[in-house]
Amino acid sequence: MIPQEELAKIASAEKEKQSKFEYQIRVCMAAGCLSQHKDQIKLALEAAVKEQGLEDTVKVKGVGCMGLCAQGPLVSVEPGNILYEKVSPADAAEIVAGLDKKPVERLRCDNQQPFFTRQVRVVLENSGVIDPENIEEYITADGYEALGQALTEMSPAQVIDEIVASGLRGRGGGGYPTGLKWSTVAKAISDRKYVVCNADEGDPGAFMDRSVLESDPHRVLEGMAIAGYAIGANMGYVYCRAEYPLAIERLKQAIRQAKRLHLLGESIFGTGFNFDVEIRLGAGAFVCGEETALMASIEGRRGSPRPRPPYPSDHGLWGEPTLINNVETYANVAPIIRNGGAWFAGIGTESSKGTKVFALAGQIKNTGLIEVPMGTTLREIVEEIGGGTTTEAGFKAVQTGGPSGGCIPEKHLDTPVDYASLAKLGSIMGSGGMIVMDHTSSMVDVARYFMEFCMSESCGKCIPCRVGTAQMYNLLTKIAKGNGTIRDLELLEQLCDLVRSTSLCGLGQSAPNPVLSTLRYFREEYLAKLVDTTSPNGKTAPDGHAS
């Protein structure tokens, strides 16, 4: 059977099923909102619908993340484009009763505010719209069309050409050109190749990948299958951290559903192309997000990185050529194939194409998940979309890139978000975590916090990272407590240089970044905490920072 027809049939059946309903009440069932109400709101809404005898005209459905987690639990009503915030189960009857009358004003959330209007949704296009547990809904939203198109109308080389033309770069942090990576693995000669999806999201304050997996798992599977076809692999692994139970559950279900419809498994769309996906769980080690450690972990070995080269594209899982991309990278693949690489390249800046998902956290009003075109300025993200800081103290810095990134101060807020600009500021794009800090935050404490993280997540294999991060943490503690001297600060800076230049893997090489960037922009805070060694009795400088 021709895939497009097959999919169209499923889509039209699903559409017909849904057209019976006059109203759709969508309840966020992603981890952020669920953490506040479990499934109570959905159950209460269903009960209210039943009570008011509207089962035939009103459909209550669970959907993925709607983005504005700060105002959750969120519920939306279609048609009407109405969004409700901070909903509790007790509001259910009122919401249902108000469907064909007036919306419940006291619960209304303004969905014309910049948080919603300034976003461009590619990766998150289905998030908060479709039911992530229902493959038919994904298919109705053009799901698996790109896979069908790739398998029946395109050669693997053409698929790669589209990815190259799109200018997509790795969304996990490194920003390696995706098309180049795919063509490299495609070139490797081997009977067995693997596709790996890195879902070991571990940066503090980052939840982009979790949200994508919870809200639209099929999108990631489709991207992986297309990648498999392009590089000549028949097997894929999703390496997901065990701390994401809901994402894992949805992913498992999605794999089952896709296999049932032969969208994964043997001879997909009858083309003879086989592609299977399995899930592997991490055991709580941050370093397993590093690709060589990740592969060791999948193979069942201790999750320690090894030196590269050889790179995974040449010597990956079980020594075979392996393609490793991040969740968000795969989530971009289907729309690129559907709409063409040129369409994607039309979004963003000269060197950074497309959109980027960011997780806003910290002292910012609109905590949540956003997707903006590359090139959007940090100010737009923090002040307009994010709504500014929550406290009186005012904005001080935004931390991007997690423990590998840096803090960007107010004076650089007009920098456009792209790979090169953030690197120039001493930070990195990273996977998309953004932690906003106000003037109550001590930057020495921020650096110390991230160093503690790196120290406890170091695998211990190479000396600079194992002992260097521990010694940097000790020096930062000493300085933070007001016991540090200028010699300690010098030693700290020397250690930063050593650990960055000599560590074996990315974890160690980037561990000094939070220290270096806070020293670059907030050096006076460090100096103010030092013991004044110039005064004869060696007492602390007279600024009240003594401990």
Added chain:
Amino acid sequence: MATAVRSRIRTLKIDGRDVSAREDETILELAEENGIFIPTLCRIEGLSLVGACRLCLVEVAGMNKLVPACLTYATEGMEVFTDSERLRNYRRMILELLFSEGNHICAICVSNGKCELQALAQRLGMDHVRFANLQQERLVDMTHERFVVDRNRCILCARCVRVCDEIEWAHTWDIKGRGVDARVITDLDTPWGESDTCTSCGKCVRVCPVGAIVEKGRAVGEMAKRHDFLPHLAKMREAKK
């Protein structure tokens, strides 16, 4: 032996000296061949390479990053620098970090005068440690009939793990924990003396570069180690394959 594969020849410069190399030779091997000293700790001839100690990092013209000499192969026209001021500083500092991590008081160590860490510190001019000692308490295991492991002296080079796995094929040793909590363990972190897998061959004792794994009954400075057996055994293993 497998039939010899013809190998291409490369020419390159190490510290300004012209040297020639087979394409399967590493910078470290070439340096040794030409009498150029590059410090190493985790590497030992006859075992797999892990690139973990970072002491053999060298500079290559045109490359931003430092590369481990033990794992980097010669390429045509390559220009390698093994002994710059920057590298000397890094190497001394890495040794300082090691000394700050555990108990490395040479005067009371059975390997005093026979220790690779001590010898490197002397050779590279690491004469003091600027970091506070991490003051960790690590277990000493004396349950084995003939050997002792004092983890306070361990530098986690993993030679014991590799020799036990790759040469003795027993895999008694492994590493547990991460970061500064990483430890060498026997079996599933059970006492060495109770190990089902240990063959008491003593290879781990002989490859341990410091005084961490030693024979019982040795007094200070008595624990000399010889690992010249290793290349021969490794060759025999290879031939068998």
